[in-house]
Amino acid sequence: MTLVNVSYDPTRELYQHLASAFAKSLKADNVTLRTSNSGSGSQARAVIDGQQADVVTLALAADIDAIARTAKLLPADWQKRLPQNSSPYTSTIVFLVRKGNPKGLRDWNDLVKPGVGVITPNPKTSGGARWAYLAAWSYAGKQLGANDGKTRDFVGRLYKNVPVLDSGARGSTVTFTKRAIGDVLLSWENEAHLALKEAPGQFEIVYPSRSILAEPPVALLDRNVDRRGTRAVAEAFLKFLYTPEAQEIQARDFFRPRDPKVLAKYSKQFPRIELTTVDSEFGGWEKAQATHFADKGVFDRIFGK
Amino acid sequence: MPRKFQNPTEDSLTLKLTLGSIAIAFVGLFLVLPLIVVFHEAFKGGLAHAWTTITDPDTLAAIKLSLIAAVIAVPLNTVFGVAAAWCIAKFDFWGKTFLVTLIDLPFSVSPVVVGLVYVLVFGMQGWLGLTLAGYDIQILFALPGIVLATIFVTFPFVARELIPLMVDQGRDEEEAAVSLGASGFQTFLRVTLPNIKWGLLYGILLCNARALGEFGAVSVLSGHIRGETNTMPLHVQLLYDNYDYTGAFVVAAILTLLGLLTLAIKSFLEWRYADELAASHRH
Amino acid sequence: MSAPGISLAAGRARSVLPGFRLSLGFTLVYLASLVLIPLVALLLRPFELPLPELWDAITAPRVLSALRLSFGMALAAALIDAVFGLIIAWVLVRYRFPGKALLDAVIDLPFALPTAVAGIALSTLYAPNGWLGSALMEYGIRVAYTPWGVLVAMVFIALPFTVRTIQPVLAELGRDSEEAAATLGATRLQIIGRVVLPALLPAILTGVALAFARAAGEYGSIIFIAGNLPNISEIAPLLIVINLEQYDYAGAAAVGVVMLGASFIMLLALNALQSWAAKRR
Numbered sequence: 001m002t003l004v005n006v007s008y009d010p011t012r013e014l015y016q017h018l019a020s021a022f023a024k025s026l027k028a029d030n031v032t033l034r035t036s037n038s039g040s041g042s043q044a045r046a047v048i049d050g051q052q053a054d055v056v057t058l059a060l061a062a063d064i065d066a067i068a069r070t071a072k073l074l075p076a077d078w079q080k081r082l083p084q085n086s087s088p089y090t091s092t093i094v095f096l097v098r099k100g101n102p103k104g105l106r107d108w109n110d111l112v113k114p115g116v117g118v119i120t121p122n123p124k125t126s127g128g129a130r131w132a133y134l135a136a137w138s139y140a141g142k143q144l145g146a147n148d149g150k151t152r153d154f155v156g157r158l159y160k161n162v163p164v165l166d167s168g169a170r171g172s173t174v175t176f177t178k179r180a181i182g183d184v185l186l187s188w189e190n191e192a193h194l195a196l197k198e199a200p201g202q203f204e205i206v207y208p209s210r211s212i213l214a215e216p217p218v219a220l221l222d223r224n225v226d227r228r229g230t231r232a233v234a235e236a237f238l239k240f241l242y243t244p245e246a247q248e249i250q251a252r253d254f255f256r257p258r259d260p261k262v263l264a265k266y267s268k269q270f271p272r273i274e275l276t277t278v279d280s281e282f283g284g285w286e287k288a289q290a291t292h293f294a295d296k297g298v299f300d301r302i303f304g305k
Numbered sequence: 306m307p308r309k310f311q312n313p314t315e316d317s318l319t320l321k322l323t324l325g326s327i328a329i330a331f332v333g334l335f336l337v338l339p340l341i342v343v344f345h346e347a348f349k350g351g352l353a354h355a356w357t358t359i360t361d362p363d364t365l366a367a368i369k370l371s372l373i374a375a376v377i378a379v380p381l382n383t384v385f386g387v388a389a390a391w392c393i394a395k396f397d398f399w400g401k402t403f404l405v406t407l408i409d410l411p412f413s414v415s416p417v418v419v420g421l422v423y424v425l426v427f428g429m430q431g432w433l434g435l436t437l438a439g440y441d442i443q444i445l446f447a448l449p450g451i452v453l454a455t456i457f458v459t460f461p462f463v464a465r466e467l468i469p470l471m472v473d474q475g476r477d478e479e480e481a482a483v484s485l486g487a488s489g490f491q492t493f494l495r496v497t498l499p500n501i502k503w504g505l506l507y508g509i510l511l512c513n514a515r516a517l518g519e520f521g522a523v524s525v526l527s528g529h530i531r532g533e534t535n536t537m538p539l540h541v542q543l544l545y546d547n548y549d550y551t552g553a554f555v556v557a558a559i560l561t562l563l564g565l566l567t568l569a570i571k572s573f574l575e576w577r578y579a580d581e582l583a584a585s586h587r588h
Numbered sequence: 589m590s591a592p593g594i595s596l597a598a599g600r601a602r603s604v605l606p607g608f609r610l611s612l613g614f615t616l617v618y619l620a621s622l623v624l625i626p627l628v629a630l631l632l633r634p635f636e637l638p639l640p641e642l643w644d645a646i647t648a649p650r651v652l653s654a655l656r657l658s659f660g661m662a663l664a665a666a667l668i669d670a671v672f673g674l675i676i677a678w679v680l681v682r683y684r685f686p687g688k689a690l691l692d693a694v695i696d697l698p699f700a701l702p703t704a705v706a707g708i709a710l711s712t713l714y715a716p717n718g719w720l721g722s723a724l725m726e727y728g729i730r731v732a733y734t735p736w737g738v739l740v741a742m743v744f745i746a747l748p749f750t751v752r753t754i755q756p757v758l759a760e761l762g763r764d765s766e767e768a769a770a771t772l773g774a775t776r777l778q779i780i781g782r783v784v785l786p787a788l789l790p791a792i793l794t795g796v797a798l799a800f801a802r803a804a805g806e807y808g809s810i811i812f813i814a815g816n817l818p819n820i821s822e823i824a825p826l827l828i829v830i831n832l833e834q835y836d837y838a839g840a841a842a843v844g845v846v847m848l849g850a851s852f853i854m855l856l857a858l859n860a861l862q863s864w865a866a867k868r869r
Contacts, residue, residue, distance in 0.1 A: 004530060012547055036529040037546075042833040049428035050438065051446040051528045066835060071429055122816070125833045164733045164815040165822075167830070170546040178550065179715040181733060198548050227441075295836065303650070303818045316776075321683055328679040329691065331672045335744050336697045338720070339709035346712060385618045392611040404615070406855050411623055413798075413851035415805025416703075417825035418844045421832060422626040425633050430837060432629055456622055479605050489606030511699065518702025520808035525829065538704040538808070545708055557705040564700030572693040 003033045003233055006053040008040040008127050008216065009168040010191040014253040015057070021249055022240050031233055039168035040127030047071065047221070054225050054234040057218045059127020059169075060278075061085070062285040064219050073221040087215035088241035089255035092275055093132045095206040096176065096185040096192040103183045107208045108139040112157040117182035120162060121172045123292075123299055127216070128169040130293060132186040135212040137292075138276040142210065156302045177203065188214070190254035193269070213275040340561065347558035350551035358544070358552040359559070366532045367540035367556070373448065374536065375516040378455040382512055386463025387505070391493070394471030395479065405468070411460040419457045420525025423450060446528035451536060454522035459512045466508030467501055474500055503578045507571060514567040518560060630848065633841035645842045650818050651827060655846065657735060658824040662803035665742035666750070666796045673750030673795060674788070680751075681758045695752070698745045703808025710741055711813040733815035738823060741810045742803035749802060750795035757791035790865030794858060801854045805847065 007015055012035070019033035036043065036051075040059035047053050048071045058064055061079055068076050079086045097105050103116055111118050121129040133155065140154035141147075164181055166172045169191055176185040177195050184206075187195070192205050218238055225231040240246050247257035251266040263270065282288035292298045316324070347355060358364055389408060393401060411419070425431045427444040437444060444450050478500070482492040498505075520538040528534040535543060537560055545553035634642055645651065680692055698706065714721045714732040721732055731737050761784070769779045807825040815821040824847055831840035 002533075004528075006528075009546075034530045034533060036531070036534075037543075038529055039833065042829075045833045045835060046446060046528060048835065049424055049430060049445055049526075050434055050443070052443060070835060122818075122830070124830055162817070165817050167811075167816070167833075168546075174546065174548075175733070179711070179732070180717045181715075194548075295834065295839070300650075316682070324675050325679050325683060325685065327672070328676040332676065332691060332694055335740075335747065336694055339706060339713055339744065340697065340701075342709045342713050342719070343705060381618075385615065388611040388618075389615040392608055392615055395605050396608045396612070398608075398612070402859060404619075406859055407619060407624070408615075409855055410627075410852065413801035413805065413855060414627075415807060415825045415828075415844075415847050415851075417807045417828050418630070418805070418847055421828055421840055421844050422630045424832065425629045425837065425841060426626050453622070457626075460623060476605060483604055483606070492605070493607070514700045518700075518705070520702055520704040521825065524808075525832070538702045541702075541704050541708065553708060557702075557708060560702050560705050564697070564702070567700050568693050568696050571696065572689065576689070 001031050001230065001233060003031065003055070003230060003237060004053045005033055005035045005055050005057055005237075006043045006047055006051060007035050007037050007057040008043060008059040009037055009170045010128065010173075010188050010194070011035070011057060011216075012037045012170070013194065014190070014250065014255060017249050017253060018241070018246060021245060022237055025240060025243075025245065026233075026236065033237065037170075039121070039125040041125045042167070047073070052224060052228065053221055054228065054230045055218060055220055055238060057216065059214070059216050060130060060285055061215070061217050062130075062289040063127065064217055065286060067221070073223045074219055075222070078219045079217060081220075082218065082238060083242060084258050085215050086217040086219055087258070088218060088238075088246070089216065089250045089257055091189045091214045091216065091255055092211045092273070093128070093135045093186055093214065094189050094192050094211065095208060096173075096187045096195055096203050097183065097206055099202055099204060101204055101206065105184050105206060108136055108158075108210075109143065111136075111161065111184060112154060114161075116161050116184065117163050118158060118161040118184055118186065119164060119172050119176040119182035120186040121169055122165045122167055125167045126169055126172075128188045128191070128214075129172075129186075130288075131188075131212055131214045133292065133299065134278065134282060134288060135208075135210070135276070136186075138212060138281055139208065139210045141281075152298060152302065155298075159302055189256070189270075193254035207271050207273050210274045210276065213277045215278075343554055343557050343561050346551065346554035349554075354551055355555045355558075358549070358555040361552075363531045363535070364540060364552075364556060367535045367537050368559070370448070370451070370533075370535065371517050371537040374451050374455045375513055377452050378459055378516050379509060379513050381456060382459055383463050383505070383509055385460075386465075386467055386508060389464045390467035390471045390501075391497075393468055394474075395476045408461050408464050411457050412465075414457075416458055416519065416521030417525060419454055419522035423453055423457075423522075423526055445526045446534060448534075450526045451523050451534065454526060455516045455519055458519050458522050459515045462512035462515060463505065463508035466504050466511070470501055470504040471497070503574055507574060510567050510571055514564055517563055627848065630841055630844055634838050634845055637838045637842070642838075642842060645839045646846060650822070651824075651843060653819045654822050654824045654827045655843075657738065657822065658804050658847075659850065661735065661738045661742055661823075662746075662800050662806075665739055665746050665803045666799040668739075668743050669747045669750040669799050670792055670796045673747060673754055673799075674792065676751050677754040677758050680755060695748050698748050703745065703806065704812070706744060707741065707809035707812030710744065710809060711737075714740060714813060732813050733821070735814070735821050737813040737815070738810050738821060741813050742806060745806055745809060746799035746803045749798040750792070753795035753798065754788060754791045757788060761787055790861060793861055797854055797858050797861070801851050805851065 005015060015035040022033060023031055040063045043058060044063035044066050047056060047067050056064055056067065064078060068074050068078055095105060105111065105116065120132050123129040123133045136155050136158055137151060140151040144150040144154060164175050166175055169188055172185060173187065173191055173195055175181050177199060196203055196205065218241060220234050220238060225234045244259055244262060247259040247262040251257045251262050254269065256270050257263050278285055278288055393405065424445065426433055427437065427450065428434045429438065478496050479492050482496045518538055523536055524539060527536065527539055529539060531543060537556060541553050541556045544556060637645060680688065711732055712718050714737060716722060716725050724731060731740055765783050766779050769783050805825060810823055811826055814823065816826060824843055828840045828843050831843065
């Protein structure tokens with residue numbers, strides 16, 4: 001039996017590791033997990049257009065909301081079906097800079113200075129880019145005293161420093177690490193650690209004073225699993241993600257596990273910084289999506305100028 | 306001193322050298338250098354790494370999928386090309402020029418638009434998606450979608466190779482065969498086919514090269530599931546994004562070799578059968 | 589690939605050959621089901637939007653700048669390829685030198701090379717740490733991840749179209765008229781300007797049109813080497829993909845229709861060009 005998992009960009013390695021552990025835990029050789037990776041928005045679009053996925057593991061709730069709303073493959077309250085807002089792991093947005101941090105980039109306000117090259121993907125298509133955008137917005141809002149005009153100006157200046165806008169997180173990582181473009185990559189925490197591992201000694205991670213708690217959710221697509229007869233395995237897989245064994249694998253791949261024991265064990269690699277949330281500051285993903293990233297939203301106006 | 310005679314249509318040596326150098330430099334810079342990069346990067350990791358990449362089940366699945374798509378798309382377009390060339394070259398009818406324009410159309414449509422078009426027809430939000438899903442027929446994100454996109458982008462290749470060739474040859478030979486009592490099929494097999502075989506082969510080769518290499522259209526409507534709906538060009542992108550640059554270039558090098566093989570056969574045909582190909586040589 | 593707008597033999601009395609209905613019927617059914625009906629789906633989709641919104645979808649600054657970039661760079665690439673294509677065709681037809689067959693074969697490389705391969709090869713080459721990119725960096729020239737990257741990719745993929753349309757016409761041209769002009773006392777420059785170029789003009793224009801059409805629609809190789817920045821280095825086909833990924837089917841289709849319209853007009857112009865050239869002969 002093949003289980004199809006449609007996922008976002010930086011989970012390529014994670015789900016490969018989880019797939020073999022899951023197969024072992026089932027004690028069944030006939031179950032294979034196949035994962036497709038791309039920008040979170042493009043993956044949601046593919047599922048809406050009929051990509052036969054059993055589970056989706058995307059970067060943010062808004063993309064799964066879109067699947068529920070448009071294609072009605074799962075109920076609107078899908079996020080309540082699994083613990084912790086259906087996010088078995090969390091992550092955040094950090095800065096990846098070149099060795100020795102030659103431009104001395106410590107916090108978000110360093111990124112809007114002239115002459116700093118910031119690499120981040122397109123918030124329209126990438127989930128990580130939307131988290132990064134909101135993290136920057138939250139920092140600016142706090143520094144500049146909740147003044148929307150000034151905040152927008154700050155974020156606008158940040159995006160003026162972006163020389164390449166890739167469609168997914170991985171594309172941006174390649175641009176920054178392999179093509180040597182830019183001074184700082186706004187990166188998923190796990191993606192930044194992976195880059196360190198891939199090219200030892202070339203990069204450093206900088207934690208800004210404030211970032212955002214990213215909760216990448218997972219969900220079962222009811223209509224698809226019932227038609228394909230994969231419901232039992234798919235449910236087992238999603239439950240498996242919350243087991244201590246899977247949480248360990250997630251921690252080793254630099255995703256922040258929900259399990260407090262596992263998190264404590266790996267606490268060294270996950271520094272505690274101030275993290276805002278979408279729900280507390282932006283009124284949930286639905287509202288954040290409509291205000292900032294929808295057609296003619298704030299992001300369009302920033303780039304429309 | 307009498308000036309040395311120079312053929313007025315012969316360029317001076319300086320001009321020859323200048324133009325020749327420009328041509329070679331331009332081709333070298335824009336066409337050959339990228340080719341060298343592909344092989345240079347592919348063998349950076351050594352032969353062993355190249356071999357692991359090639360024998361990886363996902364790579365093999367991608368190669369298989371690309372070949373299956375080409376094996377379905379190319380013969381269909383070949384039959385179409387022969388049929389279209391036959392009616393256009395051997396008969397006169399109203400709207401013929403317009404028909405030729407329509408046959409040419411897929412060639413200038415952006416591959417992305419091709420992908421979009423099929424999403425609009427077969428997607429769940431499109432015309433037929435829900436109906437087909439009712440019958441459990443999966444077009445997009447599966448082999449049929451990839452084949453459809455491949456057919457669309459390679460649509461005119463055979464037809465456009467054959468039409469000028471068959472127009473040029475006229476219909477006298479076929480008419481003679483028919484008046485001597487040959488059936489239509491016999492006429493085609495014994496008279497037409499020998500005349501067009503090299504042009505036909507040439508068209509099939511180009512069609513096949515394009516079919517194996519299509520990226521944009523397939524990218525829009527493939528599910529990008531490795532081992533299942535990943536074609537070779539998509540696998541290049543996948544490996545590239547998976548930090549396996551060398552692996553990406555290894556698969557790219559396989560595709561390039563297939564392309565070079567096509568070119569080699571094509572050049573050989575041109576050299577060996579120059580006269581027969583001359584008519585279709587306006588390519 | 590042969591040039592479109594094939595000149596068709598003048599009509600004659602009804603053919604005695606069989607298979608007309610079968611072949612035409614198959615051609616039409618195949619063409620309609622695989623190409624025309626899907627294209628109609630594309631043409632109708634944008635009209636789900638109210639007209640003012642549709643107008644906005646096409647005239648938004650970001651859409652306009654993407655179209656300008658795709659079409660503008662495609663035109664520039666086609667013209668560059670016309671100049672160098674003419675030189676290459678001239679060298680291939682008129683000169684004899686060792687390695688000529690190889691040069692001739694290499695021209696078709698962009699036909700045979702998948703666009704994704706071209707994309708990663710070109711971006712590796714022109715990135716600031718690449719072979720050419722690092723050399724150009726010393727002169728302060730950046731190619732990869734700028735609009736110039738778009739141009740480089742387009743020049744690459746469109747070159748065979750100009751060479752391969754000019755080359756056979758030049759070969760057929762022969763040298764008689766040049767010799768005649770020379771005996772009448774024309775200088776070499778005059779001969780090229782007044783005799784050779786006018787005779788080649790239809791082929792050059794056809795080549796430019798084909799190269800333009802191919803370059804304007806190109807996606808695979810460009811997304812790897814352009815920076816994909818809205819309003820700066822974002823091409824129209826990428827905008828279609830982005831619209832699609834935002835579930836904006838009508839918006840994606842609207843940009844698609846504009847591109848389709850442009851290529852159709854291009855083809856019609858080509859056909860007109862061909863019949864004009866045929867009359868001139």
